[in-house]
Amino acid sequence: MNNFWIVFSHTYLTKIKSRQFLITTVITLALILLMTELPNLIKKFNGSDEKTIVLVDQTKQLAQPFTQMMEKTDKHVTIVQRTANEEKLRKQVLNGDVDGYLILSFGADGLPKAVFKTKSLTDQSLADQLQSVLQRIRSQQAAQHLNLSQEQLAQLNAPVDFHHVAVEKQAKSEKELSQARGLVYALLIIIYFAVIMYATMIATEVATEKSSRVMEILISSVSPVTHMFAKIAGVVFVGLTQLIIIFGFGYYAIKSNLEKMSGGFFDFFGFGDSSFVIMLYGLLFFILGFLLYATIAAFLGSLTSRIEDVNQMISPLTFLIVLAFMLAIFGLNNPEAPFVTVTSFIPFFTPMLMFLRVGMLDLPLWQTLLSIGLLIASIVILAVFGARVYKGGVLMYGRSNLLKEMKKALQLSKENK
Amino acid sequence: MVLKLENVTKKFGNHTAVNHLTLSIPEKQMFGLLGANGAGKTTTFRMILGILRADEGTITWHGQRIDHSMSPDIGYLPEERGLYPKLKVSEQIVYLARLRKMQPKDALKQLDIWLDRFKIAEYKHKKVEELSKGNQQKIQFIAAVIHKPKLLILDEPFSGLDPVNVEMLKKAVIDLKNEGTSIVFSSHRMEHVEELCENLCILHKGNPVVQGSLKEIKRSFGKKNLIIHADFDLSFLASHPGVTRSKLTAEGIELQIESETVAEKILQSVVNKGFVRKFVLDEPTLNDIFIEKVGAEHE
Numbered sequence: 222m223n224n225f226w227i228v229f230s231h232t233y234l235t236k237i238k239s240r241q242f243l244i245t246t247v248i249t250l251a252l253i254l255l256m257t258e259l260p261n262l263i264k265k266f267n268g269s270d271e272k273t274i275v276l277v278d279q280t281k282q283l284a285q286p287f288t289q290m291m292e293k294t295d296k297h298v299t300i301v302q303r304t305a306n307e308e309k310l311r312k313q314v315l316n317g318d319v320d321g322y323l324i325l326s327f328g329a330d331g332l333p334k335a336v337f338k339t340k341s342l343t344d345q346s347l348a349d350q351l352q353s354v355l356q357r358i359r360s361q362q363a364a365q366h367l368n369l370s371q372e373q374l375a376q377l378n379a380p381v382d383f384h385h386v387a388v389e390k391q392a393k394s395e396k397e398l399s400q401a402r403g404l405v406y407a408l409l410i411i412i413y414f415a416v417i418m419y420a421t422m423i424a425t426e427v428a429t430e431k432s433s434r435v436m437e438i439l440i441s442s443v444s445p446v447t448h449m450f451a452k453i454a455g456v457v458f459v460g461l462t463q464l465i466i467i468f469g470f471g472y473y474a475i476k477s478n479l480e481k482m483s484g485g486f487f488d489f490f491g492f493g494d495s496s497f498v499i500m501l502y503g504l505l506f507f508i509l510g511f512l513l514y515a516t517i518a519a520f521l522g523s524l525t526s527r528i529e530d531v532n533q534m535i536s537p538l539t540f541l542i543v544l545a546f547m548l549a550i551f552g553l554n555n556p557e558a559p560f561v562t563v564t565s566f567i568p569f570f571t572p573m574l575m576f577l578r579v580g581m582l583d584l585p586l587w588q589t590l591l592s593i594g595l596l597i598a599s600i601v602i603l604a605v606f607g608a609r610v611y612k613g614g615v616l617m618y619g620r621s622n623l624l625k626e627m628k629k630a631l632q633l634s635k636e637n638k
Numbered sequence: 639m640v641l642k643l644e645n646v647t648k649k650f651g652n653h654t655a656v657n658h659l660t661l662s663i664p665e666k667q668m669f670g671l672l673g674a675n676g677a678g679k680t681t682t683f684r685m686i687l688g689i690l691r692a693d694e695g696t697i698t699w700h701g702q703r704i705d706h707s708m709s710p711d712i713g714y715l716p717e718e719r720g721l722y723p724k725l726k727v728s729e730q731i732v733y734l735a736r737l738r739k740m741q742p743k744d745a746l747k748q749l750d751i752w753l754d755r756f757k758i759a760e761y762k763h764k765k766v767e768e769l770s771k772g773n774q775q776k777i778q779f780i781a782a783v784i785h786k787p788k789l790l791i792l793d794e795p796f797s798g799l800d801p802v803n804v805e806m807l808k809k810a811v812i813d814l815k816n817e818g819t820s821i822v823f824s825s826h827r828m829e830h831v832e833e834l835c836e837n838l839c840i841l842h843k844g845n846p847v848v849q850g851s852l853k854e855i856k857r858s859f860g861k862k863n864l865i866i867h868a869d870f871d872l873s874f875l876a877s878h879p880g881v882t883r884s885k886l887t888a889e890g891i892e893l894q895i896e897s898e899t900v901a902e903k904i905l906q907s908v909v910n911k912g913f914v915r916k917f918v919l920d921e922p923t924l925n926d927i928f929i930e931k932v933g934a935e936h937e
Contacts, residue, residue, distance in 0.1 A: 224706075227736045235725070434720025438781065441687045442709040442737040616689065632651070 224443040225451045232426070232455025237462065245418070249467050257474040272347060273299045275310055275322040283325055283333055283358060290354045298347070314340050323351060331366065333359050398581065401499060405580035406553060408503035409573055411464070412510060413546040416572075419460045420514045420538060421531070423453060424522030427615075428531045431523065436615050445615055446608040449523075453515045460511060499580045509593065510572025513600050514538060520607035523614030524626040541569050549573040556581040566592050568599035609634045640665040640820055641686070641789060646695035648681055648844075655681040657844040658695070663822055663837070668815050670831035671824040672924075673841035674932055679824040680717055682841070683791050686822070687714055699789060710739040713787030717794045717824075719778050723767035727753075727777055730766060731784060738785040745784060752780045756806060772803050779807060783814060790814060792823035796830055808834065828924040838924075840931055847931045852924070859922050859930075864893040864901050867916035868908060878904060890916065894926065 236242055255262075278284040288300045301319070303310075310322045321339035328334040335355055337348055364374040427449075430436045439448060517538050525534045548570060552561035556578055565574035575592040578584055613633030614626070641663040648656040656678040663669045673679050684690040686697055688704045697704060704712070721730055728749060735745035753759040756776045761769055766777065775798065783790060795811065796804045811834065815821055825831050831838055832852065839849035848855055861882060866872055867890035875891055876884040880900030885892045895901055901919050908914055 224737055227733070231733050430722075433723055434716065434718040435722055437689070437716040437718065437720065438714060438734060439737070440689055441712070441714045442706065442734070444706045447706075616684075 225447050225454075228439075228443060228448055228451035229455045229458075232452050233458050236422070236456065236459040241422075242459065242463065246463055246466055249463075250470050253467065253471045253474055257471075271297050271299065272320045273301060273318075274347075274351075275313070275319050276300050276302045277304065277307075277310070277322060277324045278302060279324065279326040280333060286358060287325065287354065290357065291351075294354060295350055298350070311338075314338065320344075320347070325355075332362050401580050402553065404499045404503075405577055408499070408507075408580075409546065409549050409553075409577065411467075412503070412507050412573060412576070413542065415460055415464065415507065416511055416514050417539060417542055419456050419511060420518035420542070421535060422459075423456050423515050424518040424525075424531050424535045425528060426452060426456070427519055427522030427611075428525045428528050431526050431615060432528055440615055445612045449519050449608055449611045450604070453512070453519055456515060457508065457511055461508075464507070502576055502579050505593075506572045506576040509596050509600065513568065513572065513596065513603065514542060516600060516603045516607045520610040520614060520630075523611040524630060545570045545573045549577050552577050553581070566595060568596045571596045640700060641822070642696075642698050643682075643686070644696050644698075646682075646685060646692045646697060648678075648685060648690065649693055654844050656685070656692075656841075659839075659841070659844075659846050660695075661839055661846070661849070663820060665820050666815065666818050667837060668811070668821045668823065668835045670835035670838035671822060671841065672826075672828070672831060672838060672928060673824070674826075676843075677841040677932075678844040679841060680793055681844075683714075683793055683822070683824070686791060687712065709737070710785060711788045713738075713782040713785065713790040715779055715782040715790075715792045715795055717797075719775055721766045721774060721778060721781070724765060726763050726765055727769075728762050731777070731781055734781045735784050738787075740785045748784045748786075749780065752784065755810070756780070772799055775799060776803070776807070779810070783810075783819075786819075788819060790819050790821045792821065794825055795823055796825065796827060804830075828928055832924045840928060842932045848927065855927060856921055856924075859927050861894050861896055861922055861926070861930075862898065862901065863920040863922055863926065864895050864904065865916060865918040865920065866890045866893070866904075866908065866914065868912060868914045870912040872908070875904060875908070878907070894922075 276284060276287070278287075284302050288302070291298055291300055310319075313319045314321060317340070321337060324336045324338075326334060333355060335351070337351055339348075342348075360374065360378065364371075364377075369377075430439065443451075518535055521534045521538060522531060525531055545564075548560070548564055552558060552574060555561070561574055561578060564570040565578050571592045575589065575596075579589055610627055610630045611634075613630035616633060641661075643659055643661040646656055646659045647654070659678075659682065661669075671679050671682065681690065685692050686704060688706065688708075699708065699711075702708070725733070728746065731749050732742045732745045735748075736742060740748075749762070750759070753762055758773055758776060761773060761777075766774060769777065779795065782792070792811070796807060799807065808830070811821060811823075823834075835852060837849075837851050838855070840847050850858075866875070872891040873886060875881060875893060878893075878900075880896045880903070881893050882896060883894035893904070895904070898919065905917060908917075
């Protein structure tokens with residue numbers, strides 16, 4: 222086995238077995254589980270879902286239709302009819318014996334009106350429910366007054382047929398767009414966290430080897446350049462392994478929870494039907510972005526000799542990644558904004574912003590290819606440059622600022638040719 | 639001559655770390671590289687290992703430039719000791735041995751032999767950070783020699799060890815030499831070099847000031863040491879012609895003299911003065927030579 226593979230497998234295996242890997246994986250899995258189980262949990266916590274409402278029917282005729290309709294809409298609400306005086310009801314509400322009372326009467330126009338009294342105004346959903354049921358009753362009554370037939374009433378109530386269609390043929394439909402938005406958003410977050418985490422991991426790793434002075438033995442048996450790339454590749458694979466675990470688990474969890482999750486948040490973000498192509502692009506941009514940032518992290522790491530200095534040394538890099546992420550998040554709402562288009566061709570931002578555009582828009586292929594080409598080119602340039610800095614950097618044990626160190630490292634490695 | 643350095647120069651910016659160094663290190667011998675701190679020993683080693691490239695001159699091993707393809711034949715114990723603190727001893731050694739093209743199985747077998755020899759077999763599955771510094775150093779030594787290198791470079795191998803461990807390591811080094819390993823090592827401790835090396839070189843500020851075989855160096859140095867213990871005051875000897883250096887001690891005086899004939903004259907001048915309890919003419923120690931060659935310029 223050649224040295225590249227030895228360093229690679231050593232890096233990979235020690236990282237996979239490390240506590241950090243275990244902890245971050247378990248926490249992420251727990252978060253996914255929490256998110257997918259959230260609807261169930263919410264239901265559980267609202268365990269005493271049964272609600273009791275006292276109905277004071279002053280109309281003497283609407284109690285029955287109202288109770289029937291309420292039963293159909295929500296079985297958890299029990300309607301109790303009573304004619305008790307208000308003072309007593311008030312007390313019952315305050316004591317929590319009942320959840321509220323509804324006073325139903327006829328207004329001046331002869332149509333039903335109601336007052337709903339509860340302890341506080343926090344449970345808006347119950348009030349909405351009651352209101353919508355009453356609305357229907359009111360419509361029916363009004364229709365009767367106007368001598369409208371059921372069909373005519375249905376016509377009145379029918380929703381308008383409204384479609385939003387894009388003129389561009391290939392433009393994504395609204396549904397597709399919302400699916401894409403969700404997926405892009407989720408993948409952006411994953412890319413962001415993964416890149417920051419693994420870039421820091423590489424820099425720390427290199428700095429650890431330097432500070433523990435193993436580096437000197439290592440580079441006497443492996444060339445520093447081989448060492449650097451093997452290290453990067455090792456950590457990339459650690460990242461991929463973690464992502465596969467997380468995605469596999471997430472996919473399983475989402476699948477098994479699909480029913481419960483329909484509606485609300487998950488609908489808007491369209492998780493139900495994930496787009497395979499977007500996932501592939503996500504993976505591609507993750508790997509490329511990772512290579513770019515990892516290369517920078519590796520040579521920055523080689524410039525420090527103490528683990529404490531690592532964070533300070535890679536702060537410019539972290540800043541770049543945060544900036545890219547912020548731009549991408551702003552761009553999510555308006556992927557066609559000029560600033561998104563421009564930044565998507567700047568290699569440091571491409572992994573997130575071009576991914577955003579690919580996911581949300583229908584780009585001509587050349588744009589995607591151009592940005593990927595630029596990205597790969599800058600990875601190569603940075604790798605060559607980084608290898609030089611690394612070669613000199615691993616031998617230096619001084620401490621000064623980034624630029625000075627970098628200059629010194631380059632000098633050392635140039636002399637070393 | 640197996641390892642050859644010819645006219646090797648290394649500069650870092652304006653600072654010359656090694657200046658026109660020419661060395662020939664014979665096979666299967668121990669070669670000592672001496673020098674004060676910052677004399678260029680570590681830089682020389684790094685150049686031999688190919689970690690640094692010389693600005694001028696060539697370094698060859700069996701007629702070839704040293705690069706990473708030769709790493710299986712080379713063992714290195716850096717001055718700054720370092721291992722992965724979080725790895726177990728066995729994992730560590732196997733990893734480093736694999737990088738020098740050794741099979742993991744063989745590495746483990748050798749590791750057991752070495753751990754037994756250093757009487758630290760119980761640490762095989764311990765993390766390095768749990769070991770004492772001395773034991774870490776033994777592990778580091780094992781890492782340098784486990785793949786049976788033909789050329790072994792030891793940068794200050796005995797520093798920071800207690801006398802028992804120094805003896806243990808010394809014996810290991812001698813055995814390796816007898817098995818045919820060519821060894822280059824550096825040290826501040828002259829007695830170690832004197833004891834172990836056939837040939838040596840003293841570096842001073844990047845310049846080789848003395849080099850050759852130990853015997854040769856001592857002979858050509860010429861000066862000898864004279865130790866006299868007597869009941870009367872011996873301080874007048876300090877100004878005796880032919881005395882280059884003197885030091886009064888509790889029991890008498892220690893002199894450095896230019897040649898044996900000076901000793902004869904001194905003997906004549908002291909025998910009449912009273913009872914002389916000790917009069918010893920000694921070979922110069924390496925320490926004397928070192929101080930003379932390196933220390934002189936310091937003053």
